[in-house]
Amino acid sequence: MSARLARQKGEWVNRASTIKFSFEGKEFSGFEGDSITSALWASGEQVLGRSFKYHRPRGILSLANHDINVMVTDGMDTNIRGDVVPVAAGMALAAVNTDGGVKKDRSRLIDSISPLLPVGFYYKAFHTPKKMFPFWENIIRKAAGLGVVNFNYPRILKRKLHAHCDVLVIGGGATGLSAAYEAGKSGLRVVLVDENAQLGGSLGFDWGGSQESANLLQELLAKLESLPNVSLIAGAYAAGYYPDHLIPVVTREGITKVRAGSVIMASGAFEQPPVFRNNDIPGVMLGSAAQRLLHRYSVKPFSNGVVFTANDYGYRVAQDLLEAGIKLAAVVDLRSDAKDGPLAAQLARRGVKTIAGSCIYEVQANADKTGVKSVTVTEYDEKTNEALTRDKVTLECDGVAMCAGWAPAANLLYQAGTAMRYDYGVHQFVPNRLPAGIFAAGRVNGVYELAQKVQDGARAAAQALLHIGLDVPELPSVQPSTRAQSHAYPIVPHPKGKNFVDFDEDIQVKDFINAAKEGFDNIELMKRFTTVGMGPSQGKHSNMNAIRILARVRGVPVEQIGTTTSRPFFHPTPIGHLGGRGFHPHRLTPLHDVNHKLGAVFTDVGAWKRAAYYKVAGLGVADTVLAEVEAVRTKAGIIDSSSFGKIEVHGPDAALFLERFFTGNYIPQAVGSSRYTMLLDESGVVVDDGLAHCLAEDLFYLSSGTSNAAAVYREMQRWQQIWQLDIGLVNVTGAYAAINVAGPLARQVLSGLVNISLDDSALPAQSIRETEIAGVPVRLIRVAFVSDSTYELHIPTPQAAFVWERVMGAGQALGLKPFGTDAQRLLRLEMGHAMPGIDTDGLTNPYEISAEHAISLDKPDFIGKRSLQIIAKRPVKKTLVAFELDAGYAGEMPFECNLVIRQGEIEGRVTSIAYSRTIGRVIGFAYVAPEHSALGSRFQIRADSGALVNATVVSSQFLAMQK
Numbered sequence: 001m002s003a004r005l006a007r008q009k010g011e012w013v014n015r016a017s018t019i020k021f022s023f024e025g026k027e028f029s030g031f032e033g034d035s036i037t038s039a040l041w042a043s044g045e046q047v048l049g050r051s052f053k054y055h056r057p058r059g060i061l062s063l064a065n066h067d068i069n070v071m072v073t074d075g076m077d078t079n080i081r082g083d084v085v086p087v088a089a090g091m092a093l094a095a096v097n098t099d100g101g102v103k104k105d106r107s108r109l110i111d112s113i114s115p116l117l118p119v120g121f122y123y124k125a126f127h128t129p130k131k132m133f134p135f136w137e138n139i140i141r142k143a144a145g146l147g148v149v150n151f152n153y154p155r156i157l158k159r160k161l162h163a164h165c166d167v168l169v170i171g172g173g174a175t176g177l178s179a180a181y182e183a184g185k186s187g188l189r190v191v192l193v194d195e196n197a198q199l200g201g202s203l204g205f206d207w208g209g210s211q212e213s214a215n216l217l218q219e220l221l222a223k224l225e226s227l228p229n230v231s232l233i234a235g236a237y238a239a240g241y242y243p244d245h246l247i248p249v250v251t252r253e254g255i256t257k258v259r260a261g262s263v264i265m266a267s268g269a270f271e272q273p274p275v276f277r278n279n280d281i282p283g284v285m286l287g288s289a290a291q292r293l294l295h296r297y298s299v300k301p302f303s304n305g306v307v308f309t310a311n312d313y314g315y316r317v318a319q320d321l322l323e324a325g326i327k328l329a330a331v332v333d334l335r336s337d338a339k340d341g342p343l344a345a346q347l348a349r350r351g352v353k354t355i356a357g358s359c360i361y362e363v364q365a366n367a368d369k370t371g372v373k374s375v376t377v378t379e380y381d382e383k384t385n386e387a388l389t390r391d392k393v394t395l396e397c398d399g400v401a402m403c404a405g406w407a408p409a410a411n412l413l414y415q416a417g418t419a420m421r422y423d424y425g426v427h428q429f430v431p432n433r434l435p436a437g438i439f440a441a442g443r444v445n446g447v448y449e450l451a452q453k454v455q456d457g458a459r460a461a462a463q464a465l466l467h468i469g470l471d472v473p474e475l476p477s478v479q480p481s482t483r484a485q486s487h488a489y490p491i492v493p494h495p496k497g498k499n500f501v502d503f504d505e506d507i508q509v510k511d512f513i514n515a516a517k518e519g520f521d522n523i524e525l526m527k528r529f530t531t532v533g534m535g536p537s538q539g540k541h542s543n544m545n546a547i548r549i550l551a552r553v554r555g556v557p558v559e560q561i562g563t564t565t566s567r568p569f570f571h572p573t574p575i576g577h578l579g580g581r582g583f584h585p586h587r588l589t590p591l592h593d594v595n596h597k598l599g600a601v602f603t604d605v606g607a608w609k610r611a612a613y614y615k616v617a618g619l620g621v622a623d624t625v626l627a628e629v630e631a632v633r634t635k636a637g638i639i640d641s642s643s644f645g646k647i648e649v650h651g652p653d654a655a656l657f658l659e660r661f662f663t664g665n666y667i668p669q670a671v672g673s674s675r676y677t678m679l680l681d682e683s684g685v686v687v688d689d690g691l692a693h694c695l696a697e698d699l700f701y702l703s704s705g706t707s708n709a710a711a712v713y714r715e716m717q718r719w720q721q722i723w724q725l726d727i728g729l730v731n732v733t734g735a736y737a738a739i740n741v742a743g744p745l746a747r748q749v750l751s752g753l754v755n756i757s758l759d760d761s762a763l764p765a766q767s768i769r770e771t772e773i774a775g776v777p778v779r780l781i782r783v784a785f786v787s788d789s790t791y792e793l794h795i796p797t798p799q800a801a802f803v804w805e806r807v808m809g810a811g812q813a814l815g816l817k818p819f820g821t822d823a824q825r826l827l828r829l830e831m832g833h834a835m836p837g838i839d840t841d842g843l844t845n846p847y848e849i850s851a852e853h854a855i856s857l858d859k860p861d862f863i864g865k866r867s868l869q870i871i872a873k874r875p876v877k878k879t880l881v882a883f884e885l886d887a888g889y890a891g892e893m894p895f896e897c898n899l900v901i902r903q904g905e906i907e908g909r910v911t912s913i914a915y916s917r918t919i920g921r922v923i924g925f926a927y928v929a930p931e932h933s934a935l936g937s938r939f940q941i942r943a944d945s946g947a948l949v950n951a952t953v954v955s956s957q958f959l960a961m962q963k
Helices: 036-042 106-116 130-143 174-184 212-225 287-297 313-323 342-349 411-416 450-467 509-517 523-530 543-554 592-597 621-634 654-661 709-723 746-751 797-814 821-830 865-872 958-962
Strands: 014-023 026-032 071-073 092-095 159-170 190-194 230-234 246-251 254-265 269-272 284-286 304-309 327-333 354-356 358-365 372-381 386-396 399-403 405-408 419-423 428-433 438-440 500-502 600-605 608-614 636-640 645-650 674-680 686-696 699-704 728-731 736-742 767-773 776-783 790-796 816-818 879-885 899-902 905-916 921-928 938-942 948-954
Touching: 014 036, 026 036, 036 287, 159 174, 159 246, 159 450, 174 190, 174 212, 174 230, 174 254, 174 450, 212 450, 254 411, 254 450, 269 287, 284 287, 287 304, 287 313, 287 399, 304 313, 304 358, 313 327, 313 342, 313 399, 327 342, 327 358, 327 372, 327 386, 342 354, 358 386, 372 399, 405 428, 405 543, 411 438, 438 450, 500 509, 500 543, 509 523, 509 543, 523 543, 592 600, 592 608, 592 797, 600 821, 608 621, 608 636, 608 816, 608 821, 621 636, 621 816, 621 821, 621 905, 636 746, 636 797, 636 821, 645 654, 645 709, 654 699, 654 709, 674 699, 674 776, 686 709, 686 767, 686 776, 709 728, 736 746, 736 797, 746 790, 746 797, 767 797, 776 797, 790 797, 797 816, 821 905, 821 921, 821 958, 899 921, 921 938, 921 948
Parallel strands: 014 092, 159 190, 159 254, 190 230, 254 438, 284 399, 304 327, 304 399, 327 354, 636 816
Antiparallel strands: 014 026, 071 092, 246 254, 269 405, 358 372, 372 386, 419 428, 600 608, 636 736, 645 699, 645 728, 674 686, 686 699, 736 790, 767 776, 776 790, 879 921, 879 948, 899 905, 899 938, 905 921, 938 948
């Protein structure tokens, strides 16, 4: 059944544009301008979510982005706030925090055992017996949080802009619009921001049965449109306050950091719910929420309702409901003096009775607990704050509008350092001492009457202009309202509880009482013990009532309790808004275009784009990589290695420099030979490895890993500044391209291209020669990283593509195939080579990876030597070992970083793992305890699902074992 009203003035929806969407698998329609919540409510859906702790059914509470009753997911994004997010065509939505759907949530059974789950129970349970904690931990982790994190969420970064203005007005209601107009008349730059989709604040929905507010809104907007120096920004919230009037303003498009000369806080107030049993059942909502439904979206909140109020505002809500054709069973007023007042008399003339000095004791839910059936009304003693249950009255209804009072939206005022005081006239905290350049106006200042709010906005504008140096007349102060706008204690006790103070966390009145009894009787301690105000709403509708309850428990005035600390951000803000610029620089190798034409799929390796693999029609990624590996093992493969770091060290002290910089010996290195290099930091941690090629007694050509190339060169420069040796350093990474040809037929591929012999006697392993290919100078290096027969061709960058084509042409008949970094990593694993940064981390020393062969402690000195001497005296805590899974293993594949488990305890972690078709096993590297590193030792790897996979320590010479 549709709850949509006839078209009315000021509605936000465009009825000419119908939008189709789905919720929980059911098709719905709404209008352009509808929020998700309003479109669903208009279609008769009342159960829109489930509460966090007890999984109770929830509907609308504030309809103002101040609660979490309606939070949904579209499969990509999560925790979408249905109250304010516009409905869009094709949306497929589902409520978060449910098990089996919002209507048949299986976790709703938790509500029936709620007495067993008092506040703070998680601090006292589950930790004993210790062996049971993993079981409980798994359950708690699954229950914690709301929406499910989408790990495949796209990286969406929003813009970051800067703006400056003379006056920034926060809040687009009557007060803010008036302040912006008065400030704008000066000709200065004025910016007004408001979080709602349209400006006007309560002027757009709090009509009280008349058109006064709507007419004033049109008048103020018309005045502001005549001022080109005033910028009005809707759908934007001031997220926080930072020194020197820096305010980040958040919109859907990003963040604008506004620096203002002065700031006017016209942020208004949050309506506060009264507290009574079952005050969270769908259909029970704030009075302002009912008005927003009526006037913004032309939707009936209910058909036959009750207004439960403790202030005059409730009567304005009642008048709006009656004007919309909604029946009212009664207005229930906590105040005993309300029955004979003029507001009650106005309602009486329209046939609505006022039950004064009374409260709603509890709400009765309908049969399936998805809506309101009736309410029980009893007398309320304002002196004792107790419900007098001797005479109960039941009123049949299908909804309740709650109006208990307000709490100032003073978050930014607190952050700016404002000193607040509690005003007993309005029963609200109001500013007592404002920082320089900050001015409060309107409801946040305790001013509620419409004419006074407009006047207070003008007064704040005058003070803001005076602060920045304009000579304008100062207007008189506007005193806070003399009639209480909030009830001193709108809390109705009930022996069966379920009278919720914090709707985010399902916190009841008894939870606060119990917390205080346990010693958590400071508001900050109580916040942390009960978690009040720690949900997504950050206490916007709960903190004030929590303060009142604590004050009553302790028997002290409200002001003695104080308030909790306010911190940015005002609303939850997407990480994409907060993250840095989407500036991701990358470098392309000289062979990038060649690789692209060959069908390469690129990946990021450090700052470089490298070919991960080459697409083959009909093959998946895994099979494609294995085919590339097979080509290298059986015939020959070619890979673009141009991203490797390449550094030349020139000068008489070149060998001495390497002697000090790396762990090995380089002074006796022969010309034409290559030696392994290992670089440590001063604490003895492995940083990088590579090769040092001696081209002449005073010229070494170094190669290092792609990711560490820049860091290694930077460290070389730093140490040269300290040592002041007779050398020169040249980073030639970009000057030379590198091509690796590997495999049993690699020598045959290159033999006809170079003018030197490639026999083992002429070019043994770990050697370098200078030659030519078709007239292009080449530094030819014999290495053994991915294959026993591997040749690196280092060539000037401009000729890289030319040489690549010549090599490809020479190898075509021999089955030469390109391979990428994915195959390269598996090939080096088969060869038993550990890689710094992959198989090491920021704490790994050489002894933990059995790299003693690369260390010459007999040298006078090298970077990290002193630390290594200390480390060598200590027992090794972990050892990198090679392992393989059992033959024929077909279970869940472990991943890198999965834990090594022994007898239920964590012993280490996997650093590299892959299936090798060459070996016929899953092989890898892992850290284990040294006493368990012997060949044949068994250990277990815990896969992502928790399954334990058996593994055996083997020799790292995988290929030799396979042979």
